[in-house]
Amino acid sequence: MMNVLDRLKQSGVVPVVVLDNARDAAPTAKALLAGSVDVMEITFRTAAAADSIKAVSENCPEMFVGAGTVVTPDQCKKALECGAKFIVSPGFDPEVVSWCVERNIPITPGCVTPTEIMAAMKLGLNVVKFFPAGVYGGLKAMKSLSAPFGGVKFIPTGGVDAKNLKEYLEAPFVHAVGGSWLCPKKEIAAGNFDAVTALCREASEIVREVRG
Secondary structure (H helix, E strand, O other): OOOHHHHHHHHOEEEEEOOOOHHHHHHHHHHHHHOOOOEEEEEOOOOOHHHHHHHHHHHOOOOEEEEEOOOOHHHHHHHHHOOOOOEEEOOOOHHHHHHHHHOOOOEEEEOOOHHHHHHHHHOOOOEEEEOOOOOOOHHHHHHHHHOOOOOOEEEEEOOOOOOOHHHHHHOOOEOOEEEOOOOOHHHHHOOOHHHHHHHHHHHHHHHHHHHO
């Protein structure tokens, strides 16, 4: 069976989804699937996160759903109870990462410095989030970091969109790319899920072009 990290790499893109209402969760997931994207990260930026993850898990079993913006062990526990398959954190918190590692829960913490990367490696991780990528130097920074940390791959998020997705995916140190551009809040709020599908289809075509 394909493991979580392989699933993320195969997808190439990990939509970062912010939902204000859990009723939009399943329609959003179905819109992603229609655009050939079967992975999504629902963030804990809103109070609807847990219920949204649960809604996707129960109504769209073909969607591989994870929890993002997770900053406490309690949020990890809640996300997993609701059906999350993986955890994403914006930064490296030893308590959060250790909680997941001890329970064999896949986690990609945000790491943008050598110190953070070494801390992640010490806990057995070799794939980390690079966030916000646009602020911390993007491809140039990750290339420099990959020199001493060749075994580590990055999931850059923030500052990536359809215009530079191809360039990011072509980098050998990029595992996958995360981003909220695939699921604009205004389109979800308006019920315009066809727009979400179109954005995902565009990204999926770029992934296929680069990675086959």
